Amino acid sequence: MAKSSPRRELTSQHPHRRHQGIGTKPPKVENVWSTLARIWTYIRTEKKLFLFVLIIVVISSVLSLLGPYLLGVAVDKIIADPITETLLQMVGLLLAVYFLHSVTSWLQNYWMIGISQNTVFSMRNHLFSHIQRLPLLFFQKRQHGELMSRLTNDMDNVSRTLNSAVIQFTTSILTIMGTIAIMIWLSPLLTLLTMTTVPVMYFGMKWITKRTGRYFKDQQKHLGEMNGYVEEIFSGHQIIKMYSQEKRVIDDFSKKNESLRNASYWAQTYSGFIPKLMNMLNNASFAIIVGAGGILALNGLISIGVIVTFTTYSRQFTRPLNDLANQYNMILSAVAGAERVFQIIDEAEENENDKDTEDIEQIKGDIVFDSVYFSYEDDQPILKNINFHAAKGETIALVGPTGAGKTTIISLLSRFYENDEGHIYIDGKDIKTITRESLRRQMGVVLQDSMLFHTTIRENIRYGRLDATDEEVEKVARAAHADDFIKRLPDGYDTILDSDGKGISHGQRQLLSIARAMLADPALLILDEATSSIDTVTEMKISAALQTLMQGCTSFVIAHRLNTIRNADQILVVSEGDIIEQGNHRELLKKKGFYADLVYTQTSEQYILKKC
C-alpha cells in the first residue's frame, strides 16, 4: 500500500520536536521550585506588601493559638474560685485577643486577595500578549482545545491557589507547630497520647489517596472522552437526525456514560472517606484526651482546664494537618498548571530574529518571488523553486489542487512563515528586512473560513479599520453586496453575531469578510477562497466593486471556481509545490495544459449547449 499522503497531514502528525513532551504529567520536585520562583517574579512588584502579609499571618496564627489557651486558663480559674479579681482581667484579655485575631485574619485575606488577583492579572496579560507574538506555525501544531485549556483552566488553577493556599499553608504549618509546642508545654504525657492518632491518620490518608488518585485520573479520562464525544455528536446533530442514527449514538453514549459513572463512583466514595477518617480521629483523640486526661487529673498531674484546652487544641491540630494535605495537592496542581503556562511563554516569539528590519512607509505593491523554497520539516519540501513577478496593481490568481501550496505562497508573503531559500522582494526590498508590523498593516486578507467575532455586524466590519465611521462601514457593506441582507435582519447593522456564525449563511459570512478587507483599503489584497459560497452573479459585482475601490492595489486570489479568476493579469497553476503553468487566461488556454483542461471541464456543458 502506498505510504504517500499529502504533506499537510504529515506535518500535523509529526509535531516539531520542541513541542513534544508536553503532557499532563505531574511536575518533578526540582521543577516545582523553579516554577514557584517564576511565579514569584510576578508577585515581586508587590514584594513589600507580600512580606507584610506574611508577618500578619504569623501574628494571626499566634493569636489563634492564644485564644484557646487563655480560655482554658480562665476556666481553671473559674472552677477554682468563681469570682476572682483576675477574672475581669482574663475576660478583657480574651476579648482583646479574639478581636485582634479577627482583625488580622481579615487583613491578611484582604491584602492577599489583592496581591493574588494582581499577580494572576499580569500573568494572564503576559501570556496573552506572548500568544499574539507567536508564529503561526505554533498554532497549526496545537489543538485549539488544548491551548484553550492552558489559557483558562490552568490559569484559573493558579489563581485559586494563590488566593488561599499561601495564607492557609503558612497558617497550617504555624498552627501545627504552635499547637504541638503548647501541648507539650502543658502536658508532655497527654501530648504523647494525643499523638497516637497521627500514624493512623498518615497511613489512612495514604491508603485513601492512593485509591482516589487512581480513580480521579480514571474519572478525568472518561470525562474527557465523553466531552469530546458529546462535542462531536452535538456539532454533527443535523447529520445524525438526517441519517436517523439517534439510537446508535444513544447506545454509544450510554456506554460512555456508564463507565464514567463507575469511575466517578469510586473516586467520590473514596474521597468521601477522608473527612470521615479525620472526624473519627478527632473523636478518638477527644476520647483519649478526656479518658486519659481524666485519669491524669485524678492523680493531680494536670488540671481540668488543661483537658478543656487540649480538646480544643486537638481539633486545631488535626484540622490543619488535613488542610495541609489538601493544600499540598492544590499547590502541586497549580504548579503543574503554571508550568504548562510557562511552557507557552517560553516559546520563541515571531520577531525574535528580526534585527535589521525597518518599517516600510507605503507599499507600492511590486512583488517578486525569486527561487523561493519552503518546508516545515527539513525533508518535506512544501514549495520548490517558486518564481514570479507581480507588478503594482496586478491581480494574480493561484489555482491548483488542494494541498498544492497555494496558501503557503501567500503565507510567505505575509511573513507568517519564513522562506528557507531564495528571496521575496516587495518594491525591491527583501521581505526579511521589513518589519512584519508595517508589512501587514498594508495588507487585507479574506480567508476561507471567514472568521467573525462575537459582536455586532458593524463592529465586525470595522475591524478592518478601527477608526472608520459608520458611513464608511455602510459604504463598504454596499460595495460587498452585504448591505441588502444586513438591512433585512431585525437589528440591521447592530445584529450581534454568534462566533459560530449561526444565524447567517456561509455565503453571507464571506460577504462580511470581504467588506472588512475593503474597509482596510490595503496596498496588497489577499483573497483565499473568499467567494467559494457566494453565487457567481454577486461575485462578479463584488469583483467589479473591488476593481474600482482598490485601484492600484495588488491582489492575490486563490479560487476553485475558474470564472472567479478569468480576468486575472496572471494565473499561476500550482501543483505539488511547484508552478507548472504561468500566464493569463488566453495564454494558458492556448497551451492546452492543466489549466485549459480544468476550464474545459467546468464550462464544457455550457459550451456544448451554446453550440446547439
Add this chain to the structure above:
Amino acid sequence: MKKVFSYLRSYKLSVSIALSLMVLELIVELVQPLLMAKIIDDGILQDDLSIIAVWGSVLLGLSLIAFAAGITNSFFAAHASQGVGHDLRRDLFHKVQEFTVKHFQTFSTPGLVTRMTNDVTQVQGLLFMLMRIALRAPLFIVGGIIMAFLVHPGLATYLLLSVPVLLLFLFWILTRGVVLFRNVQERHDRVNTVIRENLSGIRLIKGFNRGEYEERRFKKENQSLADQNKKALWMMEVAMPVVMLGMNIVIILILWIGAVQLNLQEAQAGELVAIINYATRILFTFSVFTFLIMNFSRGSASAARIASVLYEKTGPQHFENLSLQPIKGGVRFENVSYRYGDQSGEILKNLSFSTEENKTVGILGETGSGKTTLLNLITKLLEKSSGHIFIDGTEIDEIDDKYLRKQMSVVPQEAHLFSGSVKENIEWGKDEATTEEVIRAAKDAQIHDFIISLPDGYDTRLGQKGITFSGGQKQRLSIARALVRKPKILILDDSTSALDAHTEARLLQTLKEQACTVFIVAQKISSFREADQILLLHQGQLIGSGSHESLLQTSRYYQSVYKSQMEEDVI
C-alpha cells in the same frame, strides 16, 4: 433545582440510608460533650476512676460507630449522586437528540456541551455534599443548642439568642456574594470568549495586524475579571472574621455568666465546660456553612441551566397512524412559505413546483435566497409555515419523520465526519452495510482510490472532525455515506464546491445512474449538467424553473449567471 431534585426519587433507598447514617453520626457528635461533662463532673471531680474508664470507652466506641456510619454513608451518597449525574446526562443527551436547528441556535453547541459536563459535575458534587454534610451544619447548630439546653438552660439561652443573629448576618453576606460571584462568572466567560476568538482567528488577527488591539481588548476584560474577583472575595472574607468575633464574644459572655452561676452554685464546672465546647463546635460549623452556601449557589446555577434544557419543548417525536409506506421519490410543493420564528420577513414565499421520481432538480440562487431552507423543508428538519408539501402524493405531515429520513440522504454544505474509521463513517449511512456496499458507495463517490492509498485503507482512523482530510476529500466521503443507504431522495447542499471539475463531472455522471430523485444546490452552472429541472430562487421566491435550455431563453437572471460563468473563448 426542583427538577434536579426530582431525579433523587429513583434513588430513594440510597438517599434515605445516607441521610439516616448522617443523622447517626451527628447524634454521636452531639452526645460527646455530654459524656465529657459526665466524666468531668462524676469522674474526675468525684475521684471515681471506674466512671472515667466506662464512659471513656463508651466515647471511643461511639466514635467508631460514627466512623463506620460515615464510611457507609459515602457509598450510598456516591451511589445516589452518581446515579443522578448519570441519569441527568442520559436525559440531556436524549433531549438534545430531539432538538431541531432552532434549539441549537438558542443554546449553542458549546453551551450544551458545558451543560453535559461541567454543570452535571457541579450538581453531582452538590448532591453528594448535601447527603453527607449539608444537613449536618444546620442540624448540628440546632442539635448543639438543644443539647446545651439539656445541660444548662440558663447558659444555653445566650447561645440560642446569638446564633440566629450571626446566621442572619452570614446569609446577608452570602446572598450578596452569590450576586458578586455570578458577575465573576460572567467576566470569566468574556475573557474566555476573547481567548477563543484569538485562537481560532489568529491568522486573521495577524493578517490585519490587530495584535495590539486584541491585547488592549483582552487587558480590559482581564482587568474587569480581576476587579470583580477581588470584590467578591473581599466580600466573602468579611464574613468569617466577623462571625468568629461574634461567636467568641458569646463564649466570653457564657464564661462570665457561668462564673457568676458557679459562684451561686447554680451551675457545675462540667456543665460550663460542656456548653463552651458546644459553642466552639458551633463556631466551626459556621465556616462549613459558608462553604456550603457558596457551593449551593454555584450548584443551583448549574441546576437551572440543566433544567432549561430539560424543560425545552421539542414537540412530539412520533405520531401514531402516520404513513409508513416506502416512498418513490416524487416531490410536490404547493404555495409553501416559511418564516423564522416571529421574525417579520418570510424566508420562503409561496413556493410551488413538482418533480417526478428519479429526476434531478438543480437549485440556483443568490447567497441567502433560501436554498438551504427549502431543502430543510423536504427533510422535515424545518416545518413549513403554510402551504402543502407532498411526497408521492402524500402530505409530508402525514409521513413519519424517521421513516421518511430513512429513505433520504443529505450531504450538507460543511462536511461533518465522526471520529472512527473511514469504513465506519461510510457505514453511518446504513447500519448493516456490507463491505461490498461500502466500497461500491466509495467508488461512486470517487473516493475509493484515495482511500486505498491510505496506510490502513478503509480502516484508517479519522481525527475528530476529519482534520487530516482535505475539504474535497471530506465532501466525497460524506457523499459516499449518503450513497451507501441507496436513498430515494438525495440532497446535495453545495457539497461539491471543493471538488475539481473532473471529479465533479464523474460524480454527477454516477449520480445520474442511481435510482433516486436528486436535489442539488450549487453555484456553478456546470454542476447542473445532469439536471432535468432547475429552480431559480431570489429572496425566497421562485423566479423561474425549467431546463437549462428553456431558462437560458426565458430567464434574465439565469442568463446573467450563465454569462458570469461562461467562456466566450473556450478553445
